[in-house]
Amino acid sequence: MESSKVIHAIYTDDDVLMSAVKQVKAAKHHIEEIYTPFPVHGLDKAMGLAPTRLAICAFIYGCIGLTVATTMMNFIMIEDWPQNIGGKPSFSYLENMPAFVPIMFELTVFFAAHLMVITFYLRSRMWPFKSAENPDPRTTDDHFLMEIPVHNNETELSDLLKETGAVEIKLVDKAH
Amino acid sequence: MGVGYGFMSSHKSLEEVKTMLAEESAHHGGGHEAATTHAVDAHDNHGEAAHAEADAHHGDEHAKHVQHQLANRPWSALYVAAFFFMMIALGVLAFYAIQFAAQAGWSPVLFRVMEGITAYLLPGAIIVLLIAVASGTIGHYNIFVWMDPEVVAHDELIQGKSGWLNLPAFAIRGLIFIAGWATYRHFARKFSLAQDEATDNSNFKRSFRIAAGFLVFFIYSESMMSWDWIMSVDPHWFSTLFGWYVFASMFVSGITVIALITMYLKSKDLLPFVNDSHLHDLAKFMFGISIFWTYLWFSQFMLIWYSNIPEEVTYFVTRIEDYKLPFFGMLVLNFLFPLLILMNSDYKRIPWFVVMAGLVILFGHYIDIFNMIMPATVGDRWFIGIPEIGSILLFAGLFIFIVFTALSKAPLLAKGNPYIKESEHFHY
Numbered sequence: 001m002e003s004s005k006v007i008h009a010i011y012t013d014d015d016v017l018m019s020a021v022k023q024v025k026a027a028k029h030h031i032e033e034i035y036t037p038f039p040v041h042g043l044d045k046a047m048g049l050a051p052t053r054l055a056i057c058a059f060i061y062g063c064i065g066l067t068v069a070t071t072m073m074n075f076i077m078i079e080d081w082p083q084n085i086g087g088k089p090s091f092s093y094l095e096n097m098p099a100f101v102p103i104m105f106e107l108t109v110f111f112a113a114h115l116m117v118i119t120f121y122l123r124s125r126m127w128p129f130k131s132a133e134n135p136d137p138r139t140t141d142d143h144f145l146m147e148i149p150v151h152n153n154e155t156e157l158s159d160l161l162k163e164t165g166a167v168e169i170k171l172v173d174k175a176h
Numbered sequence: 177m178g179v180g181y182g183f184m185s186s187h188k189s190l191e192e193v194k195t196m197l198a199e200e201s202a203h204h205g206g207g208h209e210a211a212t213t214h215a216v217d218a219h220d221n222h223g224e225a226a227h228a229e230a231d232a233h234h235g236d237e238h239a240k241h242v243q244h245q246l247a248n249r250p251w252s253a254l255y256v257a258a259f260f261f262m263m264i265a266l267g268v269l270a271f272y273a274i275q276f277a278a279q280a281g282w283s284p285v286l287f288r289v290m291e292g293i294t295a296y297l298l299p300g301a302i303i304v305l306l307i308a309v310a311s312g313t314i315g316h317y318n319i320f321v322w323m324d325p326e327v328v329a330h331d332e333l334i335q336g337k338s339g340w341l342n343l344p345a346f347a348i349r350g351l352i353f354i355a356g357w358a359t360y361r362h363f364a365r366k367f368s369l370a371q372d373e374a375t376d377n378s379n380f381k382r383s384f385r386i387a388a389g390f391l392v393f394f395i396y397s398e399s400m401m402s403w404d405w406i407m408s409v410d411p412h413w414f415s416t417l418f419g420w421y422v423f424a425s426m427f428v429s430g431i432t433v434i435a436l437i438t439m440y441l442k443s444k445d446l447l448p449f450v451n452d453s454h455l456h457d458l459a460k461f462m463f464g465i466s467i468f469w470t471y472l473w474f475s476q477f478m479l480i481w482y483s484n485i486p487e488e489v490t491y492f493v494t495r496i497e498d499y500k501l502p503f504f505g506m507l508v509l510n511f512l513f514p515l516l517i518l519m520n521s522d523y524k525r526i527p528w529f530v531v532m533a534g535l536v537i538l539f540g541h542y543i544d545i546f547n548m549i550m551p552a553t554v555g556d557r558w559f560i561g562i563p564e565i566g567s568i569l570l571f572a573g574l575f576i577f578i579v580f581t582a583l584s585k586a587p588l589l590a591k592g593n594p595y596i597k598e599s600e601h602f603h604y
Contacts, residue, residue, distance in 0.1 A: 055520075055521070059519070086481070086482045086483070086484055087484055088484065098474075098477065098478045098481050098482065099478070099482065101474060101478065102478075
């Protein structure tokens with residue numbers, strides 16, 4: 001991809017940022033990315049991002065965990081080395097199920113939680129030894145940065161951003 | 177207000193119909209008893225014919241036992257339904273007090289709905305207590321076997337507990353519980369109404385303080401109430417978790433009813449300030465407390481199942497052998513169904529979806545109470561027939577009548593509450 005120009009607009013307040021996002025969206029400009037020091041409530045909706053599908057993943061992972069727990073317990077406790085559970089030697093998974101419920105529950109939660117976190121990291125393109133994509137270190141402290149691609153409308157965009165309360169506007173060459 | 181009166185009159189006529197139905201059911205109950213005697217006679221004859229050498233005395237005793245169980249059925253049916261609706265009001269009262277004690281900002285728009293529902297608590301609880309006491313005085317010990325002096329005379333275990341389980345103490349404890357709950361409800365409502373017109377927040381502060389006090393009283397009294405009013409139907413059996421378990425049941429039923437009534441009023445455009453975020457939060461509570469209920473149910477079940485001590489496990493043996501369908505059906509209704517239906521966050525905002533889920537949850541918790549009482553009183557002679565349905569309709573009618581009358585008596589927005597603005601703008 002050829003190198004493209006983007007504008008970095010910096011804000012110092014999340015409320016100002018929110019109203020700025022709404023104005024920029026209303027002026028039909030595309031917002032590439034926003035870097036914030038903390039999660040800003042409602043920002044995803046204001047930016048028009050698609051809703052997350054992480055919940056669906058979590059449900060699938062939970063089902064996998066439940067299946068793993070059931071298969072594992074059935075093999076260990078019933079088939080491979082049949083155990084007399086609670087003085088009721090029935091050697092059937094279903095009749096001994098109350099004893100297995102805590103493990104089934106724990107593994108469901110374990111799989112859902114861990115795989116969901118890993119999925120989230122990978123989806124956010126974060127993995128070990130990756131260098132930071134963050135364009136300005138101040139966004140990890142108290143500044144908010146909005147990145148907007150420029151298509152020969154530099155002055156128009158700068159004026160609009162200044163109006164929305166940006167404290168700093170920079171034109172950056174983004175090499176791809 | 178006009179619409180409120182409309183509700184009142186319509187529910188009054190419904191109520192009359194329901195009372196008639198219940199009377200019918202009472203007659204039917206009576207008829208049933210008579211029929212029973214015949215059936216029992218026939219059964220007796222049959223037994224004698226088939227086993228000529230069988231112990232006739234034993235047959236007699238068994239027949240008497242069955243006859244008693246059948247006589248218990250209308251009593252128990254009435255009691256289960258009365259308790260179920262009382263429990264909804266009590267659960268809502270606890271939820272309401274928690275909102276105040278936690279100074280919750282999202283819920284004040286729902287306070288008037290909650291206050292309306294808790295209006296049923298006083299009459300409802302008195303009815304439950306009256307049925308319980310009547311069963312031991314004018315009835316033939318139809319619900320609580322420990323009220324029968326003859327049984328106690330032959331039962332050392334109950335004798336050991338008679339310091340707690342005796343009729344006067346039972347009645348006095350019941351009155352103390354009811355007095356405590358009703359007092360809190362009375363003052364909470366009074367302060368809430370006074371706050372509407374007040375210029376400062378003194379009423380709100382007092383409300384906060386009595387809510388905290390009530391919650392302390394509630395958690396003890398609710399636990400003891402569940403021993404007295406439910407657990408003592410099986411006087412030999414006990415579970416230390418029982419109070420919490422009943423609490424979970426009443427809490428989830430109460431929250432479900434708040435959601436149902438809120439949606440009903442909103443559909444009549446009476447609650448324009450309630451948005452789908454409020455509904456979403458109520459549905460989250462329905463989902464969460466359903467799982468909490470399952471957690472407590474399972475905690476109680478698993479320990480008793482695992483240790484397999486005869487005097488404890490008999491409780492579940494009866495239920496699994498004679499009540500297989502309601503016992504396991506209740507788990508499906510109260511756990512699997514809400515888990516799968518209410519898991520999706522978008523579904524929690526769709527009113528008809530929450531209504532359907534709510535009705536299933538309420539039915540499931542009725543079955544829960546049914547499973548607590550019936551095995552001890554009617555044994556394997558259970559059925560959900562006219563006495564049960566008649567009783568449900570009677571108390572449902574009474575509940576709806578009292579709740580909507582109370583709702584029509586005050587503006588539906590608690591406008592003086594300091595958090596009302598936050599609540600109106602509540603957005604998730």
